[in-house]
Each structure stands twice: as C-alpha cells, then as structure tokens.
Amino acid sequence: MLEKIEDLLVEVGNFSSANKDEIEQFRIKFSGKKGIINDILAQFKEVPNEQKKEFGQKINTLKQAVEAKLEGLKNATTSTILFEKDDLTKPGFPSELGTRHPINLVKNRIIEIFRSIGFAVADGPEIEDDWHNFTALNLPEYHPARDMQDTFFIETNPDLLLRTHTSSVQIRYMEENQPPMRILSPGRVFRNEAISSRSHCIFHQIEGLYIDQNVSFADLKQTIQYFTTELFGKSKIRLRPSYFPFTEPSAEVDVYWGLNSETDYRITKGTGWLEIMGCGMVDPAVLANVNIDADKYSGYAFGMGIERIAMLMYQMSDIRMFFENDKRMLEQFKSL
Structure with a gap:
C-alpha cells in the first residue's frame, strides 16, 4: 500500500495541463467523493498498527501534493485567461445599444x-x-x-x-x-x-x-x-x-x-x-x-x-x- 502511494505521488508530480476539463478530471480522480484519497482512507483500518503512523503521513503527503498541484494549475489557467482578456491587440466585441420605445x-x-x-x-x-x-x-x-x-x-x-x-x-x-x-x-x-x-x-x-x-x-x-x-x-x-x-x-x-x-x-x-x-x-x-x-x-x-x-x-x-x-x-x- 505504501508503494502504491509513492506511485501516486509521482503521478501527481508529473501531471500538467492547461485544459479545464482535464484539470477537473484530475481533481475528481484524486479528491472526489469516490476518489483515490477517500478510497485509501477507507482501507486505513486494515493497516497493521505498526505501519499506521507512516501510512497516515503518506496519505497526508499525497493529499497536500494534490491540493498544491490543483492550486498551481488554477493560478496558471487564471493568468492565461486574464492575459487573453487584457490583450488590447485582439478585436473587441461591440456592445448593443438600447433604444427608447x-x-x-x-x-x-x-x-x-x-x-x-x-x-x-x-x-x-x-x-x-x-x-x-x-x-x-x-x-x-x-x-x-x-x-x-x-x-x-x-x-x-x-x-x-x-x-x-x-x-x-x-x-x-x-x-x-x-x-x-x-x-x-x-x-x-x-x-x-x-x-x-x-x-x-x-x-x-x-x-x-x-x-x-x-x-x-x-x-x-x-x-x-x-x-x-x-x-x-x-x-x-x-x-x-x-x-x-x-x-x-x-x-x-x-x-x-x-x-x-x-x-x-x-x-x-x-x-x-x-x-x-x-x-x-x-x-x-x-x-x-x-x-x-x-x-x-x-x-x-x-x-x-x-x-x-x-x-x-x-x-x-x-x-x-x-x-x-x-x-x-x-x-x-x-x-x-
């Protein structure tokens, strides 16, 4: 089980995307209600007592790594969107004028x-x-x-x-x-x-x-x-x-x-x-x-x-x- 968590940490570290749908799928996979982290926590009671401390630390490390990755991807995506909105060289969208009846x-x-x-x-x-x-x-x-x-x-x-x-x-x-x-x-x-x-x-x-x-x-x-x-x-x-x-x-x-x-x-x-x-x-x-x-x-x-x-x-x-x-x-x- 500890080896599986190590593999997951590597997967989290290697994940990168600017696509909103892919980032959302990553979040659901790890942090969703039926995601990997909750699945591992459900197996915590089966871990031998002598390994529970190390096992708990690894789970926390994985959880923090996922949260940090999601935060980093969110900031990068927001910056890209803001840059696109503030790009003064892009053509504007005309605002429709209203009128009196x-x-x-x-x-x-x-x-x-x-x-x-x-x-x-x-x-x-x-x-x-x-x-x-x-x-x-x-x-x-x-x-x-x-x-x-x-x-x-x-x-x-x-x-x-x-x-x-x-x-x-x-x-x-x-x-x-x-x-x-x-x-x-x-x-x-x-x-x-x-x-x-x-x-x-x-x-x-x-x-x-x-x-x-x-x-x-x-x-x-x-x-x-x-x-x-x-x-x-x-x-x-x-x-x-x-x-x-x-x-x-x-x-x-x-x-x-x-x-x-x-x-x-x-x-x-x-x-x-x-x-x-x-x-x-x-x-x-x-x-x-x-x-x-x-x-x-x-x-x-x-x-x-x-x-x-x-x-x-x-x-x-x-x-x-x-x-x-x-x-x-x-x-x-x-x-x-």
Missing part, C-alpha cells in the same frame, strides 16, 4: 413642447373610482355619454375601474390645488374594445389643462397652433364643433397634412386633413365639482392619443406593433 419618444417630445410654455407634468393612479373618472367630469350615473367609453370595472368593487382617460388626473389635481394651474397628464388608459389594427384595449393618452382668470378659446387655439407647428412642422389647423361632457364648447382639431405623396392621400383619405386631438373650454360644472369658482376662473383642456400621434409620425399602419416587443421594429429607433 416609440411611444416614449413621442410622449417625451410632446411633454418637452408643452413644458417650454409652462406646463408641468401631473400623475395619478390607473385604478380609479367612479367620482374621479366619471361623475366629477360631468358624467353622472346613467348619463348616456358613459356609453362612449366601454369600461373595465373591478369585479370585487363596482365603484373601482381601470381609468378610461387621464382626465381623472386633472380632477385630482384641481381638488388639491387652486388656480392658476397649467398641467399635462400623460399615462396609460384602458377601454373594453376589440383589438384591431386601429384600436386596442390598452393605449396611452396625454391631456392638458389650463385654469386661470380670463382664459379664452383664443388662448386654446393659439396653444394648439404652437404645438402642431413644433411637433409636425405644420401650422395650418382647423377646429370642428364636437361634444365632450366635460368641455363646452368642444372641438376636434385637424391638422393639414398635405397631399404631397401617395401615403398622404391614403392616411388623409384624399382630404389632406388629419384629426389629432379633442379640446374645449372646461365646463363650469366641472369647476364647481372641484370647488373652483367658475365666475372667477375659466380654462381649457385638450387630449390626444399618443399611439395615434406616433403612427402619424412614423408612418405605422398597425397599433398592435407598439405592444408586441418585436426587436426588428424597435431596433429602427436606435438613432432617435
């Missing part, structure tokens, strides 16, 4: 435009109550206009719902602050609609609100004129009479896109005009609901769908592309 790109651009004329950003919860989402906005219970927005209600509490517009943020802000106020409320909204190339049950809105003394419809028109010129580079707009429960008078805003290409004809249906948002003067009943004196203050509000603006800016025909996380589409926005 097109919805965020458009949202940030809109916020930037309105911030330049004094609008601040306000936020609110996506799970709303009936008061802030409907009633305070001049949509009392059983009001027929509620049917305009198919709503996701919370089953366990019928007073709670997923907000259908970010106008609820404006109500919360007006409850907590007094005029003058000039805010934007961007965010995600939810409506129980069929998903198609033009509509989705989840989308993003950005709404604006300005309340102060002597605010007029002319102020609203001038603000929208400035916005369309900055965002689209197009200054020709028109306002068509419309209806929203929380504004009076109300209007739809169209921007003249032009008819310079086949795409222009397609997206404007041959008219050259594109609808981009709704707007109007804040209804005095809404101001009364949030304890703002409608005789002293007036204001305007506007709102638009961010997906709709993004589809116009990037000439995209299917709203579902914004929600599919297709890298082929997202990579097109790396330079933006």
